[in-house]
Amino acid sequence: MRDDCGLVTISGHEAFDKTVDDVCAAVTAAGYHVFARVDHTENAVRAGRELPPTTLVLFGEPTVGTDLIAERRTAAIDLPSKILVWQDGDAVRLTYNTADWLVRRHGVEREGAAAARTLEEATEQICRRTAASARA
Template sequence: MKFLGIALMMLMMSSVARADEGMKTEASKYGFQDTQARLEKVLKEKGLTVFAIIDHAEGAHQAGLKMNSATVTIFGNPKGGTPFMVSAPKAAIDFPLKALVWADAAGKVWVGYNTVSWIVERHHIEGQDELTKKLDGLLAAIAKAATE
């Protein structure tokens, strides 16, 4: 029985570690509002469509709760995401792409995003290596432009 408990704990720990594997984060030199504005600006400059902006802190406020600033921006371009969804329809849960801008407990602002490589691995997508590499590079450039 003790062995089962240890095995279960190890499985849970590996699941937590795996959940963070695909998320990249960049510390921002700017405050929350400026980082979010820079993110939106670079997305538009890159010709990407911003589909939605979800302000989690505002939602918390409306529910009478408090949380640090946290905004998810959903963005993309059908030419980038569609080939992945054609290969694996369930990948649509991860497209369009998303970026999270948040302030941690110390007030430090961050930008985070899931890599396309992680999405490809998660959905066992094959044959999209070149596009995956291109989009991973684009996401890294977007995060860098928003934070530096």
């Protein structure tokens, strides 16, 4: 599901923790590097708050992202790429940014726009591969 805010959300078909692990494995299999896993739920608990399972996976490949950043340095605020894995009732969701949103937000053209499209295609494949792995 695409929305007007430049986000795409798809449904996962496994338990939350397995989905996060599967996303990280798919990122690595696609030739990208997982830079971090940010467990927002764990951080909320440490702050004395509650939050349904929510983890942000940051990943990238400098040969792709650098073209986007080189064209418009502000693009670095949105890189590395991210996949948000979150629990929505009984469902697990995966959310990521669209290339169009990155292009509009940073006003990139040429190599930066091509890099944004490459990143979205890779992110979409990672999410779809993760969602489909439960069905295989």
